[in-house]
Amino acid sequence: EIPLRLVGSEMCIRDRINCECKSFYKRGNDMSKLLIQGGKKLSGSFDVPAAKTAYLPILAASVLSEEKVVLHNYPGFADTENMCNILSSIGVKIERQDDCLIVDPTSLFSWSIESELASQVRSSIFMLGALLAKERKAKVAYPGGCEIGVRPIDIHLSGFRKMGVKVEEKHGYIYCDASSIHSAFLTLDFPSVGATESLMMAACLCDGETRILNAAKEPEIVDLQNFLNAMGAEVHGAGSSEIVIYGVKKLHGCEYDPIKDRIIAGTYMIATAMCGGDVLINGVKSANLQALIDKLDKTACLIDVKNDKIRVTRGDCRLGCLGKIETSVYPGLPTDLQAQLLALATISEGTSIIVENVFESRFKHVPELIKMGADVHVCDRVAVVRGCNALYGASVCGMELRGTASLVLAGLVAEGYTTVSGVKHVDRGYNKIETDLALLGADVKRIDD
Numbered sequence: 187e188i189p190l191r192l193v194g195s196e197m198c199i200r201d202r203i204n205c206e207c208k209s210f211y212k213r214g215n216d217m218s219k220l221l222i223q224g225g226k227k228l229s230g231s232f233d234v235p236a237a238k239t240a241y242l243p244i245l246a247a248s249v250l251s252e253e254k255v256v257l258h259n260y261p262g263f264a265d266t267e268n269m270c271n272i273l274s275s276i277g278v279k280i281e282r283q284d285d286c287l288i289v290d291p292t293s294l295f296s297w298s299i300e301s302e303l304a305s306q307v308r309s310s311i312f313m314l315g316a317l318l319a320k321e322r323k324a325k326v327a328y329p330g331g332c333e334i335g336v337r338p339i340d341i342h343l344s345g346f347r348k349m350g351v352k353v354e355e356k357h358g359y360i361y362c363d364a365s366s367i368h369s370a371f372l373t374l375d376f377p378s379v380g381a382t383e384s385l386m387m388a389a390c391l392c393d394g395e396t397r398i399l400n401a402a403k404e405p406e407i408v409d410l411q412n413f414l415n416a417m418g419a420e421v422h423g424a425g426s427s428e429i430v431i432y433g434v435k436k437l438h439g440c441e442y443d444p445i446k447d448r449i450i451a452g453t454y455m456i457a458t459a460m461c462g463g464d465v466l467i468n469g470v471k472s473a474n475l476q477a478l479i480d481k482l483d484k485t486a487c488l489i490d491v492k493n494d495k496i497r498v499t500r501g502d503c504r505l506g507c508l509g510k511i512e513t514s515v516y517p518g519l520p521t522d523l524q525a526q527l528l529a530l531a532t533i534s535e536g537t538s539i540i541v542e543n544v545f546e547s548r549f550k551h552v553p554e555l556i557k558m559g560a561d562v563h564v565c566d567r568v569a570v571v572r573g574c575n576a577l578y579g580a581s582v583c584g585m586e587l588r589g590t591a592s593l594v595l596a597g598l599v600a601e602g603y604t605t606v607s608g609v610k611h612v613d614r615g616y617n618k619i620e621t622d623l624a625l626l627g628a629d630v631k632r633i634d635d
């Protein structure tokens with residue numbers, strides 16, 4: 187006979203144990219770590235894979251086709267794998283052939299994306315625009331993605347509503363009825379990459395002329411336009427702030443080779459600037475990284491550009507002061523390189539000011555860098571970084587994709603050994619980062635506890 191209060195506390199203890207077990211189990215799922223011995227220079231050549239942020243909307247848009255679509259150079263990041271799972275869950279057949287994906291949307295049988303899949307990635311939200319265009323209805327659970335801010339979807343939804351879509355949000359799902367969808371002139375409150383892509387897809391099979399003003403201008407938006415047009419769509423103006431879509435009756439299959447990942451390229455350019463050495467980055471148009479090149483060239487390293495080859499060299503000179511770094515929408519400095527640049531700033535001369543203008547909570551890597559000896563103070567969206575002579579190895583934990591990448595870069599230059607946990611985050615956007623870096627001369631190993 188256990189007195190009620192004990193039962194309460196026992197229940198509480200049991201719950202806590204269960205909870206810890208569960209959380210342990212959850213932690214157990216991603217116990218792998220990266221073990222890095224710092225101090226190695228980087229050298230060699232790196233072929234950049236296809237871009238995650240190009241592949242994800244293109245995978246969603248493949249649903250619009252009446253025939254098979256062949257996508258080349260599939261990168262196999264965790265996020266693209268999750269997107270393939272989402273497509274398979276609604277009947278899209280996906281076959282891998284060498285480095286291609288053959289996507290067959292002709293057996294699509296559902297317009298509903300469940301929470302356990304949708305919540306894995308931010309890009310599940312793209313399925314709304316694609317399903318509304320193709321099926322005229324959709325039920326999609328709220329998206330997941332890196333925890334770098336609230337990441338609302340209001341701009342997506344207000345665009346759909348202006349196109350006559352009935353949108354209802356309840357029980358964690360977005361229910362849409364697009365039976366009376368029509369073209370519209372839309373002005374985005376913010377040049378949101380995802381909202382621009384969602385609305386481009388929604389308008390493709392919708393009679394009439396749709397205009398998207400204050401559209402995002404990222405290279406991945408241009409790539410989505412080129413993919414849609416390869417399927418027979420009529421999309422123009424991507425890369426500028428005004429995109430025009432003339433709706434067509436249906437789209438046919440195509441073969442397509444998405445652009446390369448400028449953020450991976452930028453990450454390894456920064457890594458070379460930090461470690462010293464001589465690395466040739468192949469496959470990315472330098473124009474897609476001009477803001478980074480302007481920031482790094484002659485302060486942190488020497489950059490030589492020839493077509494889609496970017497050569498980064500740094501000798502033994504001290505890293506110059508980066509000064510003020512402000513992230514912005516394209517063509518400004520990408521927010522997805524902020525964490526990596528902050529890691530660079532921790533060992534650069536003088537004091538750097540880093541302003542994160544795109545996401546409101548994107549400094550989660552800072553406390554971990556401080557464990558490695560970095561001198562950083564954060565207030566709201568501003569980080570003040572006083573350069574130090576050296577970082578020292580420590581056990582650190584990644585919390586989101588690019589922040590975890592920045593901890594890896596810090597480990598490459600830190601004295602001694604660094605272990606980086608939270609590897610599942612970096613796997614979302616880099617395919618075996620340890621292999622990429624080891625091929626360039628770094629001492630990085632993945633250890634599974």
Ligand code: EPZ
Nearest residue numbers: 239308309337338339340341342378379380522544545587
């Ligand atoms: C895309 O996210 C990328 N993700 C992000 O990459 C990238 O950082 C971001 O664009 C900016 O370039 C994918 O493409 C899957 P946004 P997205 O809509 O579309 C606010 C990485 O590391 N906003 O341009 O979610 C939003 O909160 C990831 O690879 C609204 O307020 O970015 C943010 O503050 C991280 N309402 C700002 O706009 C909306 O409806 C930019 O977001 C939509 C966005």
